[in-house]
Amino acid sequence: MSGKSLLLKVILLGDGGVGKSSLMNRYVTNKFDSQAFHTIGVEFLNRDLEVDGRFVTLQIWDTAGQERFKSLRTPFYRGADCCLLTFSVDDRQSFENLGNWQKEFIYYADLKDPHQFPFVVLGNKVDISERQVTTEEAETWCIENGNYPYLETSAKDDTNVDVAFEEAVRQVLAVEEQLEHSMLGHTIDLHSSHKSGSSCC
Ligand SMILES: Nc1nc2c(ncn2[C@@H]2O[C@H](COP(=O)(O)OP(=O)(O)OP(=O)(O)O)[C@@H](O)[C@H]2O)c(=O)[nH]1
Ligand SMILES: [Mg+2]
Numbered sequence: 001m002s003g004k005s006l007l008l009k010v011i012l013l014g015d016g017g018v019g020k021s022s023l024m025n026r027y028v029t030n031k032f033d034s035q036a037f038h039t040i041g042v043e044f045l046n047r048d049l050e051v052d053g054r055f056v057t058l059q060i061w062d063t064a065g066q067e068r069f070k071s072l073r074t075p076f077y078r079g080a081d082c083c084l085l086t087f088s089v090d091d092r093q094s095f096e097n098l099g100n101w102q103k104e105f106i107y108y109a110d111l112k113d114p115h116q117f118p119f120v121v122l123g124n125k126v127d128i129s130e131r132q133v134t135t136e137e138a139e140t141w142c143i144e145n146g147n148y149p150y151l152e153t154s155a156k157d158d159t160n161v162d163v164a165f166e167e168a169v170r171q172v173l174a175v176e177e178q179l180e181h182s183m184l185g186h187t188i189d190l191h192s193s194h195k196s197g198s199s200c201c
Contacts, residue, residue, distance in 0.1 A: 005048070005055040009079055010168045013101045014086030015094040016065035019124040022155035023086070024062045027165050032156050039064040041072040051169045058165060070104075077109040082168040086122045089152065092132040095123075098141060116178075118171035119148045122164055127154040 012020040021039050025031055028045040044061045061080070063073040077083075083105050087094035098121065106114045123138050135152065142150040149167050153160045 005057055007057045007059060008081045008169060008172055009059045009061060010082040010084060010165070010172075011061040011063065011077060011080040011105075012084045012086055013063055013105055014065055014084075014122075015088075015091070015097050015101075016067075018065065018086050018088040018091065018094045019153075019155050020065060020086050021062050023084075023122070023124060023153060023161060023164070024060045026155040026158055026161045028060065030158075032158075034156070038066060040069060042076045047165075049166065049169070051166050051173070054169075054173060056169050058169065060165070074104065074108040077105055080105075080109055081172045082118045082120065083109075084120050084122055084164070084168060085148075086124055087133070087138075088125045089123045089131045089133050089138075090125050090128040095133040095138065095141070099145065102145065115146070116175060118168070118175050119146060120164065120168050120171055121148050121150045123150065123152045125154060125156070126152045126159060127157045 012024060014020055016038055021036055021043070022032060024045055025033070028047045039062060042061055042063050044059055047058050047060070049056055049058060061076055063076065085098050085101050085105075087098055089095075102119065105111075106117075111117050121138065121142050123133065123135070138152075139150050142148040149171065151160050151164045151167060153164050155161060
């Protein structure tokens with residue numbers, strides 16, 4: 001267990017109205033506003049948490065999903081540790097647009113290796129019974145587009161909201177661990193590569 005607190009930046013992306021701000025506000029302030037205003041640009045809130053013995057400060061960046069705010073949100077993608085691709089289960093179009101959000105993020109975050117990057121997909125508003133997207137469809141999309149974890153949430157009912165942000169942290173830690181392992185595998189052993197008879201200076 002590491003004693004140091006890790007600062008992680010997670011970013012919420014998805015169509016306007018899917019509930020990104022509501023998820024962030026539910027998670028950080030435990031409040032829900034049924035008449036929330038559209039976000040303009042970006043906003044962020046922090047919350048400290050502990051996941052599997054690691055202390056983490058989660059910096060949650062909430063972006064404006066409406067197309068007209070694209071130039072205001074995209075400069076903030078760089079440096080994100082995890083991206084939460086969000087749609088609303090009662091809005092088919094928001095699900096169809098997931099691929100565009102994924103592409104927009106990869107492009108503006110300037111990801112070196114998009115296949116390694118931790119995305120998590122959230123199907124929000126599961127409290128609404130008139131669904132336009134089934135769980136199976138969403139799971140299939142996640143498998144086919146990068147094998148991402150999928151969680152169904154409700155900011156209104158506080159369903160799976162903590163779980164969703166904790167999953168984001170787990171995904172980041174898992175990638176970090178993988179990188180550490182692969183770096184260990186590439187560590188140069190200075191002793192064994194030192195040829196007898198060679199001299200320096
Ligand atoms: N029933 C239900 N309504 C929700 C839920 N989450 C958000 N809403 C409502 O959906 C509307 C839009 O929510 P926001 O959180 O503002 O959506 P957003 O994704 O931040 O939208 P932009 O800021 O425009 O990108 C608001 O009226 C919320 O009250 C949910 O889980 N269930
Ligand atoms: Mg918003």
